[in-house]
Amino acid sequence: MARSAPAGGRLSGSRLTGDRLSGGRRSGGRRSGGRRSGGRRSAGRLGRRTGSVALELAVPAALLAAWWVLSAGSSSLYFPPLSSIVSSLWHVWLSADLRSDVLPSLEHLALGLLIAVVAGVAFGVVLGLAPVLADAVAPILEFLRAIPGVALLPAALLLLGIGPKMQVSLIAYGTIWPILLNTADGVRAVDPVIRDVARSYRIGTPDRLLRIVIPAASPQIVTGIRTALSIGITVIVFSEMVGSTNGIGYQILQAQRSFAVPQMWAGMVLLGLIGFLLNLAFREFEHVVLRWHRGMRATSR
Amino acid sequence: MHGAPVLSVRGLSKRYHTRAGERLVLDAIEMDVARGSFLCIVGPSGAGKTTLLRCMSGLLEPTDGAVLLDGERIDKPPDRLAVVFQDYSRSLMPWMSVERNVLLPLRAKGIPRAERLRLAREALGAVGLSGSGDHYPWQLSGGMQQRVAIARALAYQPEAMLMDEPFASVDAQTRADLEDLILGVREEFKMTIILVTHDIDEAVYLGDEVVVLGGAPTTVQERIQTGLGERRDQLTTKSRPEFTQTRGRILRLIRGDGCVQGNSAQGDGAQVRSDSQACA
Numbered sequence: 001m002a003r004s005a006p007a008g009g010r011l012s013g014s015r016l017t018g019d020r021l022s023g024g025r026r027s028g029g030r031r032s033g034g035r036r037s038g039g040r041r042s043a044g045r046l047g048r049r050t051g052s053v054a055l056e057l058a059v060p061a062a063l064l065a066a067w068w069v070l071s072a073g074s075s076s077l078y079f080p081p082l083s084s085i086v087s088s089l090w091h092v093w094l095s096a097d098l099r100s101d102v103l104p105s106l107e108h109l110a111l112g113l114l115i116a117v118v119a120g121v122a123f124g125v126v127l128g129l130a131p132v133l134a135d136a137v138a139p140i141l142e143f144l145r146a147i148p149g150v151a152l153l154p155a156a157l158l159l160l161g162i163g164p165k166m167q168v169s170l171i172a173y174g175t176i177w178p179i180l181l182n183t184a185d186g187v188r189a190v191d192p193v194i195r196d197v198a199r200s201y202r203i204g205t206p207d208r209l210l211r212i213v214i215p216a217a218s219p220q221i222v223t224g225i226r227t228a229l230s231i232g233i234t235v236i237v238f239s240e241m242v243g244s245t246n247g248i249g250y251q252i253l254q255a256q257r258s259f260a261v262p263q264m265w266a267g268m269v270l271l272g273l274i275g276f277l278l279n280l281a282f283r284e285f286e287h288v289v290l291r292w293h294r295g296m297r298a299t300s301r
Numbered sequence: 302m303h304g305a306p307v308l309s310v311r312g313l314s315k316r317y318h319t320r321a322g323e324r325l326v327l328d329a330i331e332m333d334v335a336r337g338s339f340l341c342i343v344g345p346s347g348a349g350k351t352t353l354l355r356c357m358s359g360l361l362e363p364t365d366g367a368v369l370l371d372g373e374r375i376d377k378p379p380d381r382l383a384v385v386f387q388d389y390s391r392s393l394m395p396w397m398s399v400e401r402n403v404l405l406p407l408r409a410k411g412i413p414r415a416e417r418l419r420l421a422r423e424a425l426g427a428v429g430l431s432g433s434g435d436h437y438p439w440q441l442s443g444g445m446q447q448r449v450a451i452a453r454a455l456a457y458q459p460e461a462m463l464m465d466e467p468f469a470s471v472d473a474q475t476r477a478d479l480e481d482l483i484l485g486v487r488e489e490f491k492m493t494i495i496l497v498t499h500d501i502d503e504a505v506y507l508g509d510e511v512v513v514l515g516g517a518p519t520t521v522q523e524r525i526q527t528g529l530g531e532r533r534d535q536l537t538t539k540s541r542p543e544f545t546q547t548r549g550r551i552l553r554l555i556r557g558d559g560c561v562q563g564n565s566a567q568g569d570g571a572q573v574r575s576d577s578q579a580c581a
Contacts, residue, residue, distance in 0.1 A: 191391050193386055193388060193391040193392050194391065194392070194394070196355075196360055196384075196386065196392075197384075197386065197392050199360060199377075199378055200358055200359070200360055200378045200382070200383070200384045201378075201383070201384075201405070201406035201409065201453075201457065202378055202380055202406070202409050202410075203405065203406060203408075203409045204409050207405070207408060207409060211394075211397075211405065212394065215394070215396040215397075216394075216396070218396070292395050292396040292437055292439075293395070293396075295437060295439060295440070296395045296437070296439040299439045299440070300390075300439070
């Protein structure tokens with residue numbers, strides 16, 4: 001995506017300005033009007049998609065099968081048979097620990113991310129619309145962003161103590177930066193012609209923000225959220241390992257300390273699965289939200 | 302058709318600060334646009350045509366002078382003017398359907414929802430896009446996209462429509478179609494239209510009156526009544542002697558000399574489409 005800022009974003013928007021214009025002046029006659037022929041193309045894509053999904057499933061399935069067979073007779077304390085890992089995944093993580101540890105972790109992650117998205121988009125829009133302010137606070141933002149969220153854990157523990165409040169705050173802090181900076185970038189790159197249209201048709205501030213500025217910046221905002229998602233998982237696990245009495249991270253560490261090795265491995269498999277599924281869900285979200293962007297880019301080539 | 306002017310430009314000057322110092326772009330422009338008339342502003346590229354139109358629409362503040370709408374001074378975009386921008390692919394919101402693009406400005410006007418829908422559909426019908434409301438702009442051809450922009454302006458129900466080189470980015474055939482479309486729309490909606498162009502043929506073909514800009518800094522060189530009447534046709538109108546005479550006169554004004562031969566008229570910005578009759 002040429003328009004999307006790289007993960008993490010930058011405050012200087014000039015680099016992006018105008019990118020969307022590539023292919024802007026297209027001649028009217030090149031495309032015949034009306035909807036682009038959808039039927040056959042989408043059928044072909046669906047076929048290819050099914051094929052790639054099958055491939056995506058086949059390779060892990062083969063690896064899992066190999067793991068299962070090779071580890072079946074293992075008596076090693078550190079590398080237990082896959083069957084016992086799966087069993088502990090099912091009987092511990094997804095049964096007894098589901099309510100007490102897994103769901104709270106996800107809840108805190110969701111809440112922290114929600115705060116980061118709302119605050120990040122809000123501040124990002126303000127900074128994007130007020131370049132002078134953005135320049136003024138840029139050094140501070142770059143400094144704060146440079147402090148990894150996990151490094152703030154001792155301070156967060158001191159100020160907020162052990163518990164969900166600390167974890168949610170830490171996640172929100174750790175994940176807000178890519179969202180904020182990408183939003184500011186995206187807003188700053190909104191086409192000046194679009195701004196002129198909004199002004200000349202006297203479109204009010206709420207409509208201007210919600211129907212023009214934020215949608216225009218949405219490709220960058222989505223990129224920021226995707227980066228935030230992976231940061232969020234790191235922060236939640238780490239904060240649970242150090243400053244919590246429950247949660248996935250806490251239970252993984254407990255399992256390791258009590259030599260419940262299959263359970264420890266199962267916790268990691270669980271984290272991998274959660275990350276994978278979140279990514280999948282996010283891809284679907286992106287697919288729907290940025291449909292216009294994909295379509296536009298496809299036609300302007 | 303001529304009454305009190307709907308839009309007046311009084312002593313308008315625009316000065317830009319550049320690294321090389323101050324540059325006067327527009328110098329004491331005077332202009333009156335009669336209600337219901339079609340005024341074309343023509344001039345070479347770089348003459349500040351777009352700057353003038355932006356001042357007239359309230360998007361840009363003039364350094365000196367004023368723009369009056371029904372006698373009132375404009376200091377910000379008024380709700381009785383609608384602008385059609387040159388680059389349709391940038392002036393429409395690609396994340397909204399065609400119908401939503403047309404509806405968006407109507408929300409701000411406080412028109413009830415049912416009435417908004419009616420206006421939007423009527424405007425889309427007037428530009429021949431009744432069936433395309435659910436499409437996204439980028440699914441349409443360039444000419445159709447500019448029609449959406451025109452429909453958006455029409456649905457806004459302005460007293461005057463300002464158009465900034467609206468047909469400069471489409472091919473010749475589409476351009477001719479859009480020129481005729483805008484003449485039809487003008488008749489149907491009894492709209493005052495101000496159109497900026499660098500194309501002399503277009504200015505003469507469309508306008509009741511042509512304002513010729515030129516010089517450095519840019520001033521009004523002349524105002525010319527085309528006298529071509531209400532009914533116009535790409536073939537017959539353009540072969541009428543009045544048309545070729547007016548066109549030649551404007552070309553001479555813009556070139557700042559006598560007769561021009563051959564293709565030399567190209568490249569100076571203001572163009573005629575064929576040079577054979579430029580010296581008529």
